[in-house]
Amino acid sequence: MGQRLRKLVSSLVVFGVVAAAAGWFLTKPEPWPASHWEGLGEADIANGALVFSAGGCVSCHAVPGAEGDAKLVLAGGLPLKSPFGTFHVPNISPDETAGIGGWTLAEFGDAMTRGVGKQGEHLYPSFPYGSYARLTAKDVNDLFGYIKTLPKSANVAPSHDLPFPFNIRLSLGGWKLLFFTDKPRVTVDTSDPKIARGQYLVEGPGHCGECHTPRNALGGFESGMWLAGAPNPEGEGRIPNITPGSKSIGAWSAGEIASYLETGFTPEFDSVGGSMVEVQKNMAKLPAADREAIAAYLKAIPAL
Amino acid sequence: MKLKTALFAIAFTGLAMGAVTAADEPQMVRQEMMKKVGGAMGALAGIAKGEKPYDAAVVTASLTTMSETAKAFPDQFPAGSETGMDTEASPKIWENMEDFKAKALKLGADADAVLAAMPADQAAVGAALGTIGPNCGGCHEVYRLKK
Structure with a gap:
């Protein structure tokens, strides 16, 4: 009986160690070579x-x-x-x-x-x-x-x-x-260099999805909701949907999106507000071609 | 039948009165004011971008609208108008009323300064927007909540 218990305990210990090792292996920090x-x-x-x-x-x-x-x-x-x-x-x-x-x-x-x-x-x-x-x-x-x-x-x-x-x-x-993934967030026609550049800017350095995509309880992006809008992480208000299905910007042309990023004014001459003010000031510093690429990408993603 | 008509009349009057009152509420007044400023901005931007020909009368009218509206704007935030009617006013307005007022008056002052110098062509209107435009985002950054 005592021997059995000892066996059980030791196999539990072994299991625990293996599980921990596997857990560590799966979750350890992974820098690039x-x-x-x-x-x-x-x-x-x-x-x-x-x-x-x-x-x-x-x-x-x-x-x-x-x-x-x-x-x-x-x-x-x-x-x-x-x-x-x-x-x-x-x-x-x-x-x-x-x-x-x-x-x-x-x-x-x-x-x-x-x-x-x-x-x-x-x-x-x-x-x-x-x-x-x-x-x-x-x-x-x-x-x-x-x-x-x-x-x-x-x-x-x-x-x-x-x-x-x-x-x-x-x-x-x-x-x-x-x-964590470095794969594309959505499938777009990357044979168009403009859209490909827009995808790089929006999904990469621009990190637009960090605010514009809703998150689950663990802080990961909800799947199939890319750029569909989300509660404001800083409190009241909402971060808008910026897909072609958006009630706020879905009707804007690509040119109007690019112009908003350059000037901070919507086609109706309402102005940029909230945290987007800082973002827009940064976007205004990019070459016009980059703002046009962002607009082309936002027009190409799935409408939500 | 008479009763029905009377009830209908009462209900209708109520609705109509409701509509009148709502338009007078500060939340609605200030939304309309912002739309006026946006309209004036749009008229100037049309000229700056070359979509509309330069028109001194339009420039003067737009700048005057901005100046007058901006100066009267902070008076539309009395206690009790913090919420309701889809207002996008941030609670921070009432926490920092002095700063909020200063920002609105600065837009008025910038519009006055531009008006005094009177932009004489398309390029000058564009430059004027560079002075005036940042007031919009600068205030909306802190004091407006998008619902």
């Missing part, structure tokens, strides 16, 4: 500045309320309230200790596209690496080069304020297993 970030050469700073605008980095990483050139100080500190707790945006200025000045391209790139931090830890998807995962290695290299040209800040942002179990970073491996 080092070769992914090699041989990229000198960063193209001008392109990096465009990726920086497309990515909307300042919207979260600038000091809250900063205007003009002060926005280029990526000191962090903005609190992001979410159903999972409050995230505090980190300092990503090129400061060697408080910022990312001491990071290598591979460390920066794996944070951007794999959600893996400098210490090899999982990052919280409040940092939209689930979108940035689509960035090309070249764009990441150029972006990193550009960020290094910006002013340093010694500001140390507070750490995240999250209740259990969301404060356990290991659990993020499970989140990634369920929801």
Whole structure:
């Protein structure tokens, strides 16, 4: 009897260890192999500045309320309230200790596209690496080069304020297993270079889906609801549907969408509002062809 | 039959009165005001983009509408008008009324300044919109909630 019990216990232990190992294997942080970030050469700073605008980095990483050139100080500190707790945006200025000045391209790139931090830890998807995962290695290299040209800040942002179990970073491996993907979000005609470019900008650096797509209880995107609109994560109001089936922009022509992104005015001369104001200012900095590509893509996705 | 007619008349009067009252409510007044500003913006943008010919009368009228409307706008937010009638006004208006007023007055002042210099051609109207336009988003960023 005693022997049986011991056998049972030891097989349970073995099972537990195997399950834990399997769990770890499935959910461990997975940076790119080092070769992914090699041989990229000198960063193209001008392109990096465009990726920086497309990515909307300042919207979260600038000091809250900063205007003009002060926005280029990526000191962090903005609190992001979410159903999972409050995230505090980190300092990503090129400061060697408080910022990312001491990071290598591979460390920066794996944070951007794999959600893996400098210490090899999982990052919280409040940092939209689930979108940035689509960035090309070249764009990441150029972006990193550009960020290094910006002013340093010694500001140390507070750490995240999250209740259990969301404060356990290991659990993020499970989140990634369920929801992390660098595959296209929808099928569009990518033989049209304009639509392909739009898909890259919207699904990748633009990270439009992070607000415009509804999420399930675990914070993953609801399937089949790409860009269909969602509750405002910051509180009251709604983030609109931006598919061709949208009541607000479905009737807009591609030209009108591009014009809205450039000027901030709708075809009826209502204006951009809320968090989209910052986004629109960034979109206005892109070449006209990029805004047209975004519009073409938004016209090509499934109507919801 | 008479009773029915009377009831109908009462109901109809009620409806009509309801409609009159609703249009007078601050929520509706300010929505109409914003539509006027949007209309003026559209008229100027049509000229700036070259879709409409330059017309000094239109420019003057549009800038005057913006100036007058913007200055009267913050008076349409009395206590009790925080909700209702699909208002998209954010509660932050009442929390920061001074800042809200300052933002509306700045739009008025910018429109006045442009009017004083009187944009004389398509390019000047475009430049004027560069001055005036950011007021719209700047205020809507904080003080408007999209439902």
